[in-house]
Amino acid sequence: MQYHAEFGRLCAALEGAGAFLVVEDAKGRVNVMTIGWAQAGYIWGQPVMTVLVRPSRYTHSLLKTAAGFTVCVPAPGKLAKELAFCGSRSGRDYDKVRACGLKLAEGAEKGLKYVEGCELVYQCRLTGTSELDVRTLPAAEKGRYYPDGDPHTLYFGRIVKAESNR
Numbered sequence: 001m002q003y004h005a006e007f008g009r010l011c012a013a014l015e016g017a018g019a020f021l022v023v024e025d026a027k028g029r030v031n032v033m034t035i036g037w038a039q040a041g042y043i044w045g046q047p048v049m050t051v052l053v054r055p056s057r058y059t060h061s062l063l064k065t066a067a068g069f070t071v072c073v074p075a076p077g078k079l080a081k082e083l084a085f086c087g088s089r090s091g092r093d094y095d096k097v098r099a100c101g102l103k104l105a106e107g108a109e110k111g112l113k114y115v116e117g118c119e120l121v122y123q124c125r126l127t128g129t130s131e132l133d134v135r136t137l138p139a140a141e142k143g144r145y146y147p148d149g150d151p152h153t154l155y156f157g158r159i160v161k162a163e164s165n166r
């Protein structure tokens with residue numbers, strides 16, 4: 001599918017139970033965390049998915065040497081327990097793939113794995129990062145989302161493949 005074809009469904013998931021962010025580092029360590037913040041659009045002449053990950057997340061440490069990431073959106077109401085688990089437990093303490101019984105499949109490029117059975121899958125090759133400058137935010141957002149710091153890193157991923165199983 002074209003990367004923007006299911007934009008509404010992607011946003012509904014992000015605003016709801018979330019989506020899985022799957023990252024494999026250069027050593028082959030794989031982790032799944034739930035995300036609610038992401039953007040899909042067109043930058044540098046290519047379709048790009050941007051995910052926002054706080055430095056405190058285990059996922060953040062894996063992203064240092066990762067080739068990319070995948071964003072996997074279950075069908076509405078599906079895998080809700082798994083999304084909740086992956087959004088509240090750290091890969092430092094759990095093998096979340098095993099604990100949730102998730103099946104991972106190999107993506108189109110090396111280092112890209114995705115959760116099987118999801119409705120939408122975006123496979124993304126890392127093309128850059130940026131640190132959020134919290135000082136530029138309105139006071140309300142700063143106070144609500146960053147009372148203890150830990151500002152997100154933005155990871156830009158070129159969407160190399162977007163799939164819909166609807």
Ligand SMILES: Cc1cc2nc3c(=O)[nH]c(=O)nc-3n(C[C@H](O)[C@H](O)[C@H](O)COP(=O)(O)O)c2cc1C
Pocket residue numbers: 016017018031032033034035036037038052053054056057058059060083084086087088089090091092
């Ligand atoms: C619905 C939902 C959405 C979330 N969205 C994000 C997000 O966009 N960015 C982020 O850094 N953490 C987000 N989190 C929190 C992480 O998923 C959570 O801290 C997780 O345990 C981190 O896993 P890790 O340490 O294995 O990387 C979200 C949690 C939930 C439940």
